[in-house]
Every structure is written in C-alpha cells, then in structure tokens.
Amino acid sequence: MKLEAISFKNNTLSIIDQTLLPQHFKIITLDSLNKSIEAIKKLKVRGAPAIGIIAAYTIYIEAKKLSQKNSLTKRSFNDVCKSVASSRPTAVNLFWAVRQMEITFRKFSPNGNSILISELKKRAISIHKKDKIKCSKIGENGSPLIKNVNNVLTHCNAGMLATGGSGTALSVIYEAHNSNKNLHVYVDETRPLGQGARLTYFELKHNNVECTLLSDNAAGSLFAQKEIEAVIVGADRIAMNGDFANKIGTFPLAVLAKTFNIPFYVAAPITTFDQNAKSKEDIPIEMRSKKEILSFWNIDDELNYNVYNPAFDITESSYVSAFITDIGIIKKPFTTNIKKSLQL
Structure with a gap:
C-alpha cells in the first residue's frame, strides 16, 4: 500500500479519504469544485501543502470545464478561485497556490483557451512536483x-x-x-x-x-x-x-x-x-x-x-x-x- 495523499493521472484528481484512516483505506475522486471544497472543509484532505496542491488542480479542472462550455472568462475564473480560497482561512499555502493559478491565467489568457488550459495544467502539476522536492529538501x-x-x-x-x-x-x-x-x-x-x-x-x-x-x-x-x-x-x-x-x-x-x-x-x-x-x-x-x-x-x-x-x-x-x-x-x-x- 502506497501512502500518496494526492494523485493526478489522466486528468483525474484522487485523494486518500483521511477521515477514514486508519481503519479503512479508501481512494476518492474529486471531479467537481464542490467535491474539492467539501474534501478540504471536512478534512478528507488536510495539511497546508496538500490543500494548496488540491486548490491548484481543482482550479485547472474547473477552468477546463468552463472552457468546454465556452464560458471561461476572467469573471468565471475568478469566481472559481474565490470559492477555492474560501474553503479554509488559515493555511497560507492555499492562497499561494490560488495566486499562482491566477498569475498563470493572466499571463496566458490572451493566447486563447487551448494554450491557457494547457498552461494551467502544467502549473498545477508543477506545484505538486515542486512540493515533493521541497519535502525532500x-x-x-x-x-x-x-x-x-x-x-x-x-x-x-x-x-x-x-x-x-x-x-x-x-x-x-x-x-x-x-x-x-x-x-x-x-x-x-x-x-x-x-x-x-x-x-x-x-x-x-x-x-x-x-x-x-x-x-x-x-x-x-x-x-x-x-x-x-x-x-x-x-x-x-x-x-x-x-x-x-x-x-x-x-x-x-x-x-x-x-x-x-x-x-x-x-x-x-x-x-x-x-x-x-x-x-x-x-x-x-x-x-x-x-x-x-x-x-x-x-x-x-x-x-x-x-x-x-x-x-x-x-x-x-x-x-x-x-x-x-x-x-x-x-x-x-x-x-x-x-x-x-x-x-x-
């Protein structure tokens, strides 16, 4: 059994439901904004760095959905970011990750949605990978x-x-x-x-x-x-x-x-x-x-x-x-x- 709090594979975000440990080991999928926010609030995922990573992936996933519906705008993106940022008030890594996604949006939104979504995904993955390196350091x-x-x-x-x-x-x-x-x-x-x-x-x-x-x-x-x-x-x-x-x-x-x-x-x-x-x-x-x-x-x-x-x-x-x-x-x-x- 591998202890990996967060997994992102094939555009699917999954976590270990930590409210069930140690009696039960269950992987759950976070495929919506509401599910991610609920997971953070109910401590299914917790820890400041992990919350930041979930925030980044959630913002990417929601932006991708909005793009597919032709409704990805600065306002709709900001609404997603605000919702994610409001999930818990103390862990600063959450707000840092949201800011990184906002910066990426501002930088690449003039290039069209296809490039923007790709860059948002890259940024979320980068936040995850860099946190692993930071932990080792x-x-x-x-x-x-x-x-x-x-x-x-x-x-x-x-x-x-x-x-x-x-x-x-x-x-x-x-x-x-x-x-x-x-x-x-x-x-x-x-x-x-x-x-x-x-x-x-x-x-x-x-x-x-x-x-x-x-x-x-x-x-x-x-x-x-x-x-x-x-x-x-x-x-x-x-x-x-x-x-x-x-x-x-x-x-x-x-x-x-x-x-x-x-x-x-x-x-x-x-x-x-x-x-x-x-x-x-x-x-x-x-x-x-x-x-x-x-x-x-x-x-x-x-x-x-x-x-x-x-x-x-x-x-x-x-x-x-x-x-x-x-x-x-x-x-x-x-x-x-x-x-x-x-x-x-």
Missing part, C-alpha cells in the same frame, strides 16, 4: 539537527498525508531515521480529531519508524522525566517575525520545550511564510464546529454545551529554536533572517 536540511536524538515529539500530522511528498516535520524524521534506526517518535493524539493518533502513528508504522502514542495532556510528564530530546512540528502559516500557526495544542508543547530547555523546531516550505503577516495579529484562526468535540464524547447538541474549538493556535517566535525549510535553516534573529531567506 526539508528532510535533508533538518535531519542533522536531530541526528543524535533518540526520542522526538511531534504533534498533528506533517507527513506524507499532509503534503505532496515525504512531509515537513516527518520528512526530517524519516531522513534522520535512515542513519539512526534507534530514533523513536512520541506522537500526540492531537484532539479533537486525532490526526496524530489516526494519521501520524499510522504513517510512521507504515514506514517502520518506532513510535508511541500519547494523549495530548501526557506530554508534560514525558518532559519532566527527560524523555523528550526535541520537538518538531509543521506550520500552516508563519508571520514575518516568526510567530506561527499550527494545529491546536502546538503552543503548550512550545512552552514545555522552553521550560525544559529542549529544542523546538518548525518544519515548513518557504511558501508557508506569509509576507502579508507581520506578526501573530495578522494570522486568522479557523473556528471549527462544536460537534467535533461533542461527538467524541457522545454528547447531544440538545444539551446546549458552549464549546471553544479553534483549529489552530499561535506560537510566538520566542519559543522557536529554528525554522527548517526547503532552502535551509532559518535561525534567530527571525525578523532579519526570514527577510533574507525570502530575498526581501
């Missing part, structure tokens, strides 16, 4: 940081199931594991939807990396016992000062890491840095349905529980040891070095 760049580490903690899922390649945080782990078979990973279950329990543990075992699942609130005891030597997580959006958003529950780990003087690494492609976000104040946080929490405990809606359920939290840059990217390691001072890395 992240692994290569980050693995020396944990080459002598035996126990690392990760949160949520930042691996093959979240990207177009080997992952971000997990790519570093996979690369390090190639030279250190003793590397062991503690996996937060990642409530309320269990991406760590359902996806990361499943993925690591599939790739023969030893791992142990723990409840999110058990992490502190492992730090106190000096069992954790490093923490590595992904990111959905990184501000220009190094503040970043990641799956809810990330920030407490950063606090623990700082308290116990443990390195806290963030792995992400350079496209996750948002040039329009100066700091945490500029990062929108998606709020999810209360049903995601209540259903876990079989609590009926009629009981009218008040529920706080953000999809992400913000970790300030002061807690971050370094950012591991596809173009290298970004160290402190982050405001200066992020700008240098982005060549601003």
